């Protein structure tokens with residue numbers, strides 16, 4: 238039924254260079270297992286990004302363009318994020334919590350990649366040759382920091398680009414769907430450079446080399462040139478962000494058409510997914526193109542195979558959003574009344590926990606501060622924000638014990654609790670500053686492997 242578009246192809250010249258270089262200190266990461274079969278399977282490795290100094294460059298007048306609601310107190314945000322990553326380290330081992338900036342600096346060790354990446358970023362950001370040369374001559378770590386924070390540090394500090402304050406939301410960079418990786422393409426100018434950087438990391442970092450060798454990386458663009466072309470002048474026409482792509486189980490994918498993910502992109506993605514038999518069932522959810530629900534994961538995430546936390550006005554009510562269900566072996570999509578009815582078809586006992594207990598004004602307030610945005614480390618063990626009191630109460634009523642993240646960290650450190658014994662638990666992260674960036678625990682993580 239669908240033409241085979243072929244998956245993303247590498248520039249053969251670069252691939253050659255890549256093969257010839259010694260991968261040195263990152264050799265151990267080569268051919269790592271990248272495989273995710275659902276949004277709740279036991280986490281084995283994850284991509285995150287610690288808040289960086291670029292976040293301090295967000296000013297009130299620029300905040301909206303940079304997709305922030307407010308300016309943020311960075312030291313506190315770093316502290317909150319650190320509690321999260323420390324706990325992730327306890328669950329899966331520190332070496333399996335990968336920071337994007339380290340992966341970027343690893344690939345910049347290769348001169349050919351560095352040159353190509355800087356050339357493309359300079360084209361995107363309209364930099365002159367002098368700056369381009371200056372960047373090419375800088376050290377990989379310094380360059381990675383500049384490409385992310387926008388600031389070059391040596392003896393003095395020079396601002397070269399706008400910052401990428403949303404890179405902490407690594408979820409949006411891509412989605413591992415079974416043994417394939419869908420590379421995202423951001424819809425907003427503030428995140429375009431993120432798409433270029435992550436394209437390079439996924440294509441050239443040894444961590445992803447097994448996927449690359451077996452041609453299992455794909456995106457809506459078939460080359461970096463097309464991706465840049467889409468970023469320059471066609472923003473949002475062809476775009477997909479990872480927060481809109483969610484694997485319910487090995488065979489069933491949810492995709493949101495939203496403020497960030499376009500209908501044209503989704504059509505292309507469905508074609509590619511079915512052509513390559515990545516999953517057999519895809520449900521497309523048409524979200525209103527509004528800021529409060531910019532991605533599907535702002536109104537729906539899973540905590541167990543048959544349980545989710547939802548923003549009821551969109552997920553539970555019939556006829557609120559257009560829902561189309563595609564099967565690999567049928568010509569036309571079926572139309573469903575609601576997302577909840579589709580989920581009940583999978584598990585009739587699907588349980589919906591309501592954000593803000595489904596009560597005004599809390600459900601609207603807590604949805605805004607990512608009450609629906611849980612990150613599950615294994616079935617029934619998930620991170621939430623501490624500030625969403627009513628949602629936490631609803632989770633408690635559903636049978637969860639609630640833990641304060643910093644206290645749990647201490648108990649794990651002292652050996653009083655062993656992570657393997659943690660079951661049916663919600664871990665409340667400190668969130669005063671993190672939530673101002675308008676993303677929660679789900680947004681701050683891109684799972685690379687779930688068992």
Ligand SMILES: NC(=[NH2+])NCCC[C@H](N)C(=O)O
Pocket residue numbers: 304305403406408409479480481531532534535674675676677679680
């Ligand atoms: N998957 C998500 N919900 N990501 C949240 C991203 C928030 C970020 N400030 C943005 O607007 O892009």
